[in-house]
Amino acid sequence: MSAVSSRLPVFPWDRLEPYKATAAAHPDGIVDLSVGTPVDPVPALIRKALTDAADSPGYPTVWGTAALRDALTGWVERRLGATGVTHRNVLPVVGSKELVAWLPTQLGLGPGDRVAYPRLAYPTYEVGARLCGATPVVYDDPTELDPTGLRLLWLNSPSNPTGRVIGRAELTRIVKWARAHGVLVFSDECYLELGWEAEPVSVLDAGVCGGSYEGLVAVHSLSKRSNLAGYRAAFIAGDEAVLGELLTIRKHGGMMTPAPVQAATVAALGDDTHVAEQRARYAARRAALRSALEAYGFRIEHSEASLYLWATRDEPCWETVAQLAERGVLVAPGDFYGAAGERFVRVAFTATDERVEAAVKRLAG
Template structure:
């Protein structure tokens, strides 16, 4: 397939679609934007001083794979958080996790798998970069439902063995975007065993791993390491959610030595290294856990608010991690698009139709009758907005 044709069937990205959907509609109240996963909590207080102290380093070319101090800080954090040893040589810095989730497919997906066109497994609904990465490497993107029936996680084990035999990569997001489901150790062990049996990689998107209720979500890389199968998993994380630093564009990939060597090699030709002042701030952020714990407590308060407001709504799923609500749309309202238009025109609340985060399949679009709501404002604003949302969409139900 010609490169220019690989992306011809991709739908428009979610946020331009939303702008078009709401075009011409006036907000029916003070506007509240609850669409994008952009944290609005305060930055850590060390960001500005560390950036200022290293400002002259904008005049230097930075190391592409990451400064030694930053790689060590990430290695130390993985050790503290997940109780496994991942040396700096098995880590690569990234311009946020999205870059890595895309480029790792370029670096690690084979041209064919067992003599056939490779398949890349994608949860449905999903973070949209997964499907674009599959298109970029000319693989078949296979959308695997992640619905209430499957615990809001994809049932990869339920796929046909013939498909799994030509699978090169399976993407997994835990805590899941948009549903907030967490893959437990048992789920991860079975997935890693499946990957070993059918010889595919797991790209574990863990960018929401530090926002959770009670139990820290396990890492697929940690589970694989303890199973002696670390080469089966590449882990991705960033400071965007953990440290309220989405604009810093600082993340990392970690995994087996050969996988990270190939990711680093690709980045040495095509990747943009993080500026050294950004790396200095990142080093401090990964070295400090207290601000991340403070941040998590703010989200815990918002979980409690959401549970109180929506706990009696049929189909409500209390998120176990992340900061999104995946709310069912009442049949009388219609689908997610109808709900988004109603909420904006009647209540001034902007949400994302769930169908924009999923893909149509023979079984339908699993996000069509949902909306995604981002809990990114402070607790007071969030509570007021969620009450308005409930009164508009569920008629006080």
């Protein structure tokens, strides 16, 4: 049997375990600012929708209920500035990470094909390319890539890990280039609701795409905006030809969002109040941590959006990780996201208010 795992890099988070143990030994316990998992309660209206749909003995459909598709199309038009969105332009997926990891395989990519993603990026873009045997390629500006054999271009705005936002003019330029060269664009916009010093723009915005979704797909998740990481609630929107092909494949693969989660997604997308409340929590935590980090000697770069601060003390990232672990604070080393991050750390502000306050005190001590 061929070991597919041999194509993949070492799972990065395993390397952090010794530092996690050091941080956990702190007398007041660990402050984990590494992974960025939501810690606040799931909003009550979403939990009610989930439990009300708990008696769902039959199989759900891959495409989702009509109510779910209505919720997806309505939100995409209302929030992303898209126009003329139909059910054929949306598709629920079982969490965005699953989609990212298996997309190149489902698109039929393989040896000889190229998959491009930012030089500093979520590691699963590379994993997806390697799983199907395609060649991963990094970029600083995607329009400077050789389009030969380039089958899939990943954009990520707001960026994980840096929090950088691609501006409207730049995004429009990239879309024009990709279409001119027949390159399929998938835009990972999972942090779009979390802009702080810049307003994130979707690739589906009518001013960016010209009202046509040809060659464009946006990826969205409810994990961060609605604290639903445990629900695996996400969706894609855009080119109906691409989504139609993926729907057919995913039907055969049984990639179905559970019926109660579909109902919860409808409730979540129909309510903006809980999103604003969660933004306010994150804004306060972000401000507190940013001030503490800067006072401790860090420089913050980008970080105008998302759930992270991209921070450096101009030293190797593992030295920074070790120093903070001694204070009981765990952060992610920047080289998890590419060699260009080797002197940075990614600091998540998803911990509770009490743990953020603890981190601030430890950095000041």
